[in-house]
Amino acid sequence: xxxxxxxLLVFCGFLFSANxxxxxxxxxxxxxxxxxxxxxxxxxxxKGTTMGVTTDINGKYSLVVPDNAVTLIFSxxxxxxxxxxxxxxxxxxxxxxxxxxxxxxxxxxxLGISREKKSLGxxxxxxxxxxxxxxxxxxxxxxxxxxxxxxxxxxxASALYGSRAANGVVRVTVPCT
Numbered sequence: 001x002x003x004x005x006x007x008l009l010v011f012c013g014f015l016f017s018a019n020x021x022x023x024x025x026x027x028x029x030x031x032x033x034x035x036x037x038x039x040x041x042x043x044x045x046x047k048g049t050t051m052g053v054t055t056d057i058n059g060k061y062s063l064v065v066p067d068n069a070v071t072l073i074f075s076x077x078x079x080x081x082x083x084x085x086x087x088x089x090x091x092x093x094x095x096x097x098x099x100x101x102x103x104x105x106x107x108x109x110x111l112g113i114s115r116e117k118k119s120l121g122x123x124x125x126x127x128x129x130x131x132x133x134x135x136x137x138x139x140x141x142x143x144x145x146x147x148x149x150x151x152x153x154x155x156x157a158s159a160l161y162g163s164r165a166a167n168g169v170v171r172v173t174v175p176c177t
Contacts, residue, residue, distance in 0.1 A: 021067040027092040029059045029074060039076055039096060047071035047083065147173045 029042045038059025045052030046069045055061045063072075065086065072092060075081045079096040086092070152160075152169040161169050 022064050023067060023090065024062060025065050025072065025086060025090055025092055026060070026062040027094065029055050029061065029076075029094045029096060031079070032095050032097045039079070042074055042076040042079075042094075042096070045073050045075075047073050141172065145174050147175045149173070 029039045029044075030037060031039050038055075040055055040057045040059055042055040042059070042061070043052060044055065044061045044063055046063070046065050048071075049066075049069070051063070051065065053061050053063050065072075069086055072084050072086055073081065074084065074094050074096065076096060078098060080099040082094060082096065084092055084094065150169075150171045150173070152171065154168060
């Protein structure tokens, strides 16, 4: 009885696997920015699933997708996310455009480590170079030489700069010349 049941389960498994058709979609991802060319590390995924790959150093990808898959999603930091219908295509080449708005969300912390502003465990306030100061020692700095001023509040922010900054940090950024 067990042998018959086991054989029946194996047979059903073959039937289900025969119905689950798959196809391969491949292509190249390039940037619309002049001089950048191909984009390595672009995430290519099947919408609504956990299936996905990243492009290789030459911007190429190859992905096995189910026959019922409808859309591929292409995403890359600094570029606009794109959704492309698969249809009957087996080769899909993509030209990605820059997304300048997403780049303003990055904050450089101590030691040059980049983090998203919302992922920091402390408060950050940004002041542009056109802000004037009318009454302290900061007046000794030429406002035309200031790229930006960041105010990091709290002990968590000062941990990056040492114990002398226990009450917070005022960081003045001057452009490199």
